[in-house]
Amino acid sequence: MTQTARTQAIPRTDRELIDEFDEGLAVSPADIGERLWHFFISMRTGLVLILALAVLGLIGTLLVQAPSGLQANPQAYATWLESLRPKYGGWTGILNTLGLLSIFGSVWFKGIMVLLMTSVLACSANRAPHLWKLAVHPRTNMSESFFGHAPLSMSAVGSLEPLAAVASVQSAFRSRHFRTIVNEDAGGDTIHLYADRFRWGPFGTVIAHLSLGLILIGALVGSSFGFRNTGLAVSVGSRVDVGNGTGLSVEARNFTDSYYTNGSPSDYASDLVLYRDGKQVDAATIRVNQPLRAGDVTFYQSFYGAAAAMKVVDGTGRVVFDQGVPLEWGSDDGKHRVGQILLADAGLTVYVVGAASGEVDPQIRPGQMQLEVYRSGSEGTRIATQIVTQGQPMKIAGLEFTFVRERQFTGLIVARDPGAIFVWLGAILLVGGIALVFFFPNRRAWALIRRGSDGTAVHVGAIVRHDVGFEADFKCLTDDIKRALAGPSAA
Amino acid sequence: MFKMSEYSFIAGVLSVALALGCYVIAFVAARVMHQRTALAGAGAGGGTVAVDGRGGVNLGAYGTLLVYLGLTFLTASLIFRTVATGHGPFANMYEFSIAFAWGTLAMYAYFERRYHQRVLGLIALPVALAMLLYAMTIPATIDPLVPALQNNLLLSVHVAVAIVAYGTFSVAFAAAILYLVQGENGRRGLPSRELLDEISYKAVVVGFPFLTLTIVLGAVWAEVAWGTYWSWDPKETASLVTWLIYGSYLHARVVRGWRGERAAWLLLLGFAATLFTYFGNLFFGGLHSYSGLNNQ
């Protein structure tokens, strides 16, 4: 519709270069495969898909999104959904059914991603041979009318012999790092010259497009074969299995949280020791921004809190539990912190409840914990609720419980992402590819040198794309040529 | 250092405000002149009237000088503040807003030198000025960095790269607005649509790679600090949306029916998304809220 004057001025051959991207819609071959192909290589399709993805992204920022992993727990999910009701009212259910509350896992998102990737790959496959041809076998001869219409052009007549004129045109280009190809017409009166620079620049688009595929592959590999545990709480002085097939266990030797004088946090640091099959394999202090990488598993500092060191002894005097219990959950009213002990042999689940920091509970005083003992499995039959005081053993359900001391726990994120390497590689290629297209712009120019009655005529013409500096350089270059053409006599 | 930074900031704001004043007066004067000559039949009709106010004092040129002055003051302000805080301007919206304004001014200055279209400043300077005025509403106090932000090098580069991208998008936005304001006929004393289109494009050509790099560096930071390169945090997602819009703009330019006006609309949309991403801290939570106003 609204083409710029510039585009209209470009001669047909070059306009084809630009317009062939969005051909395809006009053609209607019977073959469905071919139709699909034309659908996917159409730039219009690509454009609509990119915008559709942007719309989904926008929805994802505007609507509250379910925390990842929440869907695995239907009850927690229902509670979460309920908590949105005040905000979205009757729309809550509809938004949820449409998948808009976890949009990046929805069929919409996946569908558009698949279509977009197909389109990107198809476009690149379609385009790459053409780019290859432009780089390796460029069109070297242009007719005179091209020079009349080219966005950048210069014509001059000089006294130099054609061959000398060609040499000066060639050296003007060469001194600007252009490659030149010279082609003489049969008669020898007309000489064509083609010059280009950064002829591999356009492959940046292919690299950028393919890198998107690589990033997507990385994301898929990561979500299929990796894991990410965002809540591994390890009490100081205790060791916990990492699980997820890593064979690792992690011990927290120490945790420190430091603060600035204004009360805002300055540092969280955990001293960790890693074991595999009981043998120490690594040790490090981790902080936010300073994770511990052990092989392909990485440990990140994430949160922290209070823990209760507990000791449980059975009737025979055998110690069945002696560890710090992270009080990692908050009670519904926010007044208490809760941790859990599983005593498999005794078939008991024990909740350790302490007052949340800053809260005063007349029942659970400083130096005390409340123990709630349940029989495991059966729908929560509570056996006992008892307050225990630090250092004073208490018999509950045939076991002796001791609240040894208060400790801290450190909360870790543990992740293994075998896809990340592809993502980073893709990211580098993406940035590199885009930089290649835009910062190493392919410059292409043609010259026509012809002996005439009043001297040697030289025409130089060029087309410009993504190129901030070419116009100025072109002027400089053609000035050089003009000067050379005029010959030494004129100087 | 802190005081010096404050003084430079205020001087920068004043310079930009004065520069804008010069441009507005020069532009109005030029239009009046233009109309007079048109009435007198001097036949400059349809031509471009750059803001160069040839009526005696060359106000436009003074405006540009003031832009350079403002840029110098803001550069000084950012440097002093970096020295005072020991880190790049990424810790709060005050620092980042000044940096945003700096980016807009710097990119405007660059494109003005290239294309000599001061009229772009009529849009770009208000954007910069708005950012500076916004910064004035935020306390300039220096708070120490919370642990998540203690990644000085990475975050400084992340912000520096983002600033270039945002600056070029402001220029592209300015050119797109003028493109749309001007209409088909090109008779409002503005640069030709063709030129405006070219300026927008060249601006995005610089901005898009920088935005891409910004997002990648953000992902690196997220990986180091949070254990995942991407978590669909609203700020991340918003920057992705911005990236997609500018990406679609680049493609739109070679699709029939999308060149010209529609492409210009995409640029307005892209700039809206840029601002949405930028101010996102204020109304959505997420990991980046750590870097926002509330010291979570």
Ligand code: HEM
């Ligand atoms: C988010 C997805 C995409 C990204 C980031 C991307 C990136 C790019 C970039 C940076 C360029 C260079 C821009 C320019 O020449 O001005 C480009 C060009 C191009 N893109 Fe994409 N693209 C995407 C999707 C697509 C899709 C879906 C298609 C196909 C329908 C496509 C087809 C093309 C074509 C044909 C070119 C021009 C190639 C050339 O000039 O040699 N792109 N793309």
